[in-house]
Amino acid sequence: MQFKESSNMDFIAIDFETANANRSSACSLGLVEVRGGIITSEHSWLIDPMQHFDYRNVQIHGITESMVQGMPTFNELWPTIEPMLLGNHIVAHNASFDMSVLRYCLDGTYTDYPTFQYYCTYLLSKKMLPDMPSYKLNVIAESYNIPLNHHDALDDARASALILMNLLEQEQHPSPEHLSVALGCKIGTMFAGGYTPFSVPNKKPAKPKAYARKRSSATLHF
Secondary structure, eight states: OOOOOOOTTOEEEEEEEESSSOTTOEEEEEEEEEETTEEEEEEEEEOOOSSOOOHHHHHHHOOOTGGGTTSOOHHHHHHHHHHHHTTSEEEETTHHHHHHHHHHHHHHTTOOOOOEEEEEHHHHHHHHOTTOSOOOHHHHHHHTTOOOOTTOHHHHHHHHHHHHHHHHHHHTOSSHHHHHHHTTOBOEEEETTEEEOOBOOOSSOOOOOOEEOOOOSOSOOO
């Protein structure tokens, strides 16, 4: 696996919203590019998941089935997204969710996983901000006075990027890679054959696990 060297606060922050409890039902994606500690570009897409919308999910993010009619499916959007992720350093708040959405969407179309390293601002915040009452994105964002329309994918991605920049500044590290190594974290990876999760050190050291990709004929995962 080959990764770009992370330096000068270069990374991509992402956030997915889903239409239902199925992780393959991505209906929105926000993506924020940071270069040299400055947000240089922002992208937001509505996605037609080709699945039903649960009332609970609609109540959370406000995206309805009618809003995604005529929008690209994930498979149609992937050629646009993939170059932005490939070989980069990807950041998300509660990255285990966003990475699983990405994997399940790719599994549904039998598309190879891209290769990149990823980081979780939720876990980093838990490690670095021990006195917070909660580590939800909106709570951490408020503590840094970051404006946030919570569950808007672009706003969430932007907030995650700004949270990471604040954490990097707090510890005086030039990149998420340097910060994670200094804290003893296991950097998450995705690659064609599977993935390894991002994790923070436990009291008892544990060997990092790599998960092989599971191929299935089903496109729905619960």
